[in-house]
Amino acid sequence: MTHHNSTRGRGVTRMSTTQSERLRELVEPLVTARDLDLEEVTVTPAGRRRVLQIVVDGDSGVSLDTCAELSREISTVLDDTDAMGENEYVLEVTSPGADRPLTAHRHYVRATGRLVRFQLAEGGELVARLLKADDAGLDLEVPGVKGRKPTSRRLEFPEISKARVEIEFNRKERTAEAGPQHAEQAEAEQAPKPKEA
Structure with missing residues (x-):
């Protein structure tokens, strides 16, 4: 499992369906532009911050460099919107773990x-x-x-x-x-x- 973290300001404590859909709409074009699949978008509370985890995968897997590049691109897009609100959040772009459930x-x-x-x-x-x-x-x-x-x-x-x-x-x-x-x-x-x- 590869991941890249980035801390940014903004946020709410719970992710509503509307927030989830909005985040997906913002993130998915960046992910698909790299021939990857957006597997999951989750926001979870972590103390005073929240963690926004974006899980991506591809036919050949996902490298740490790709996760880092995507993290920078996603961070820029999120900073230009109010999708995460005003509180701080940590952005994690990661690939699924080797033992993740097979669902698709x-x-x-x-x-x-x-x-x-x-x-x-x-x-x-x-x-x-x-x-x-x-x-x-x-x-x-x-x-x-x-x-x-x-x-x-x-x-x-x-x-x-x-x-x-x-x-x-x-x-x-x-x-x-x-x-x-x-x-x-x-x-x-x-x-x-x-x-x-």
């Missing part, structure tokens, strides 16, 4: 190749690798238990109550099959690490 089709597409924990609508839980996402559902690979081979499974979207990417620390077999956005990351993770002096 694009989230599933971006999670291709990753291990996902599903809460099923019928009850129960399933942990499987996401191989492909289409308009109707997902193609999965369910890991084998006790030396058995993995099995394929199709899961339609109405069968899913909740889904979240599982964090994998020692995954060895990442491939370009996981999608172009993950191929470079996989190569970097598999590259030999330089020894410390």
Whole structure:
């Protein structure tokens, strides 16, 4: 998760639907101009200030530099409006965490190749690798238990109550099959690490 903070004056303690819509209208063009998606806009109280958190994501992720640039642009736009009122606020522009819930089709597409924990609508839980996402559902690979081979499974979207990417620390077999956005990351993770002096 990357983020950039900026402290500015102005604000109210609660974000109304109208304020949320206004902030979205102001911020979304800046985000989409960078081929990113505006995932979330929240304002939460933090003592005498408030925190305005803008969550953005893209097919290739979001760099810290991009978050910093967006933060400056958003800050300028907000300073030219009364969208945050008169009290101080802290602006955070961030990417979603690796374990954030998958709630939109694009989230599933971006999670291709990753291990996902599903809460099923019928009850129960399933942990499987996401191989492909289409308009109707997902193609999965369910890991084998006790030396058995993995099995394929199709899961339609109405069968899913909740889904979240599982964090994998020692995954060895990442491939370009996981999608172009993950191929470079996989190569970097598999590259030999330089020894410390």
